[in-house]
Amino acid sequence: MSLLTRRRLLRRAALSATAAGAARTGLAGATAATTAASTAALGGCDSPPERATDPEQDRGLRFPDGFGWGAATSAYQIEGAAKEDGRGESVWDTFSHTPGRIRNGDTGDVAADHYHRYAQDLDLMRDLGLRSYRFSISWPRIQADGSGRPNQRGLDFYRRLVDGVHERGIAPMATLFHWDLPQALQDAGGWENRDTAERFAEYADAVFRALGDQVPVWLTVNEPKTVVQNGYIWGHHAPGFQDEDAAYLVAHHLQLAHGLAVQALRASGVTGRIGPALNLHPCYPADDTAEAAAATRLHDGYENRLYLDSIFKGAYPQDVLDDRGPDSRMVRGVRDGDLKIISSPVDLLAVQYYTPIYVTGDGSTVRKWPTSEAEWQQIYPEGMYDILTRVTRDYGRVPITITENGLPCPDVPGADGNVDDAGRVSFLRDHFAAAHRAIRDGVPLESYHVWSLLDNFEWAEGYEQRWGLVYVDYPSQRRVLKRSAHWYRDVIRRNGL
Secondary structure, three states: OOHHHHHHHHHHHHHHOOOOOOOOOOOOOOOHHHHHHHHHHOOOOOOOOOHHHOOOOOOOOEOOOOOEEEEEOOHHHHOOOOOOOOOOOEHHHHHHOOOOOOHHHOOOOOOOOHHHHHHHHHHHHHHHOOOEEEEEOOHHHHOOOOOOOOOHHHHHHHHHHHHHHHHOOOEEEEEEEOOOOEHHHHHOOHHHOOHHHHHHHHHHHHHHHHHHHHOOEEEEEEOHHHHHHHHHHHOOOOOOOOOHHHHHHHHHHHHHHHHHHHHHHHHHOOOOEEEEEEEOOOEEEOOOOHHHHHHHHHHHHHHHHHHHHHHHOOOOOHHHHHHHOOOOHHHHHOOOOHHHHHOOOOOOEEEEOOOOEEEOOOOOEEOOOOEOOOOOOEOOOHHHHHHHHHHHHHHOOOOEEEEEOOOOEOOOOOOOOOOOOHHHHHHHHHHHHHHHHHHHOOOOEEEEEEEOOEOOOOHHHOOOOEOOOEEEEOOOOEEEEOHHHHHHHHHHHHOEO
């Protein structure tokens, strides 16, 4: 691997997720006044809405009838109950309990205590008028060591959860894997071990047969790219490695696990729909040079086409394979028939959009827009439109659901007890408008899930960042609807902006 490629991969990973300990800076080379003005124009967290563009004003943008307005969560980030009812240890239990890995030494042991408070949280969803709820199932809660007979107490919890979602008139959308790999499987090699993909298919089959047709939409693997980049290149997510060659073998096995889970659903006789959940980053040249255009193409290969092409075209992009080289563990790890499994027909694609990426001629990346509290996130609503239309243009009219989009804000209750997150309202308004324009231009977008329903354990950032529509006071576990939640309820009620 060349030094240039090594630097490019490391910088890509750093900007694709929160780099532990990274400085929180504004736009490089921008004056403080310019940065502040740009942030205000884009509705940053600290800026109140402009009267001329009041985010709560009815703009007359209506979404299709039956559009699935929703919110999203993940098991490790909200459930807590880390050692209850037969739940085994996950890689995130191990990682979060390792000194120096998580900000402030936080862990997900309690999180938002959703395991005990799920009924209250479901009532909040009902009161918000949600039509869809995207959550994840904890693999170690179903199989403590990642294999064998499923834990009935774990299955019973998710059955109660799904039943409760239906009772409140909300459609459940279940994710099978949101990064909480059983530690026992990690001890046996984790996603570097091809056998882990087979174990995942067995776990998926057990869940399909237990919950059956009560779940209309299944998502297989959440953000495989984040596991690859953050867990195996940059090392600030579990399992915390820094090994580029291992990282892309992991990418292949995660894609293989996806395909095997799709096949398991078809074989089970369950009639639910299924697809992957991919975080897609639109990539743009940082300047008008031919070098920047070429570097952007390769960068897009690693960020997007590596996952999209294998699922929808049955082949990995050749430029990425060439860049990896024939002796790489990924290239050597692909067996005959693997791509046919990975490209097993899906029913929908879940898209998660947070940030654009701008690439220079030497393959490095730069920032063009103000960032949120998560310094890797550039606030650019137009990127939502670009990635949605690009997917439809390049991969056909596969139904799309947005399963994550949001931003963190420094939310603090005021003297009246309310949380006035005006910046989040402006952010969501602008991204909803971009999604509406994409629908108008032919994108088959079915639903939109805000990240996140609740403030929660935000991986390497612990409880430092708040992404929720609902404020969680962690010492008391009291829930408070933020201004954005009240605004979102009105959006759902009128089915538009």
